[in-house]
Amino acid sequence: MSSSTQTTQALRPDRKKSRLHLDILGLGIALVMVFPVYWLVISALRPNREIRSYDQTLWPTSITFDNFVRATEQPNFGTAIQSSLIVAVTAVVGGMIIATLAALAIGRFRFFGRKALVLIMILVQMLPPTAMLIPIYAQLNAMGGIDEYWGLIVVYLVSTLPFATIMIRGFVVNIPVELEESAMVDGCTRFQAFRRVIFPLLAPGLAAASIFALVNAWNEYLFAYILINDNSKYTLNVWLMTFTTERGTDYGALMAASTMIALPVVVFFMIIQKKMAAGLTSGAVKG
Incomplete structure (x- = not known):
């Protein structure tokens, strides 16, 4: 096996790790950008008493279209x-x-x-x-x-x-x-x-x-x-x-x-x- 082939194979795991890190970073940025929109829509479906509550959850306990x-x-x-x-x-x-x-x-x-x-x-x-x-x-x-x-x-x-x-x-x-x-x-x-x-x-x-x-x-x-x-x-x-x-x-x-x-x-x-x-x-x- 030539030295160039060995070098290429040695670099592949590093490239995969680097790409994985970039994917995780991109996913994190996407979540930060999407979360306010998600919270806007979810809040539109919550009853007012739940919106004013101090105990907030990621999903409303009850959904209403009265808003x-x-x-x-x-x-x-x-x-x-x-x-x-x-x-x-x-x-x-x-x-x-x-x-x-x-x-x-x-x-x-x-x-x-x-x-x-x-x-x-x-x-x-x-x-x-x-x-x-x-x-x-x-x-x-x-x-x-x-x-x-x-x-x-x-x-x-x-x-x-x-x-x-x-x-x-x-x-x-x-x-x-x-x-x-x-x-x-x-x-x-x-x-x-x-x-x-x-x-x-x-x-x-x-x-x-x-x-x-x-x-x-x-x-x-x-x-x-x-x-x-x-x-x-x-x-x-x-x-x-x-x-x-x-x-x-x-x-x-x-x-x-x-x-x-x-x-x-x-x-x-x-x-x-x-x-x-x-x-x-x-x-x-x-x-």
């Missing part, structure tokens, strides 16, 4: 769903359309300041949202955007565009120009070439960008709380405040409402998870 009933009976539940859908869907759809057009312009056409524009978008992403809160409020107040859906939509749209544009641009620059040229030689217009050739290839990038845009718009609280004062226009995250009153907090209904609010994003992610995985690994980094 979900009380959550749906909370005032403005329907209008909060409507507000969140209007704001989130408009911001996501509008953001993906504008980001795609911007990515095509930056990725396909040569113009002065193109690289500087990409750098500016990256720098904008580095700014904390709280630093922009006062200027945004002042500008929207001057434009009459306070207490209006469109004011909140503009904020979410602008906050989504830099990331979405950069990600989709990575896919655009990786698509050979010859594909468009071949389609145009065959009689397609530039728009038809985009719709039939380029757009299907951008689907993974659009899926990845859209889930980030949806999470940003659906889960955002600070701007929704500051810009919307009319309780009939509250989004779902701001509406959750209504579970806390002078008499206390209905924790069971609050947990049930939080569980229901999280479901749309989870369902949307499950629908597009394959395309999103491809979108996160296929591009978006080429210069």
Whole structure:
């Protein structure tokens, strides 16, 4: 037996131990991340007296759906769903359309300041949202955007565009120009070439960008709380405040409402998870 073979066999147990350690570490991290979600759902199914008890268990002694009933009976539940859908869907759809057009312009056409524009978008992403809160409020107040859906939509749209544009641009620059040229030689217009050739290839990038845009718009609280004062226009995250009153907090209904609010994003992610995985690994980094 050669020395190289002996060395290889000697290294195999060490590799297995190293991999086992990594698996255990990964499992531990996964449990830490999943446990709050598990506790949220379990608390939504517990009676209120058990939630307030000092003797907590990992599984409820009795399961009840009364918390979900009380959550749906909370005032403005329907209008909060409507507000969140209007704001989130408009911001996501509008953001993906504008980001795609911007990515095509930056990725396909040569113009002065193109690289500087990409750098500016990256720098904008580095700014904390709280630093922009006062200027945004002042500008929207001057434009009459306070207490209006469109004011909140503009904020979410602008906050989504830099990331979405950069990600989709990575896919655009990786698509050979010859594909468009071949389609145009065959009689397609530039728009038809985009719709039939380029757009299907951008689907993974659009899926990845859209889930980030949806999470940003659906889960955002600070701007929704500051810009919307009319309780009939509250989004779902701001509406959750209504579970806390002078008499206390209905924790069971609050947990049930939080569980229901999280479901749309989870369902949307499950629908597009394959395309999103491809979108996160296929591009978006080429210069």
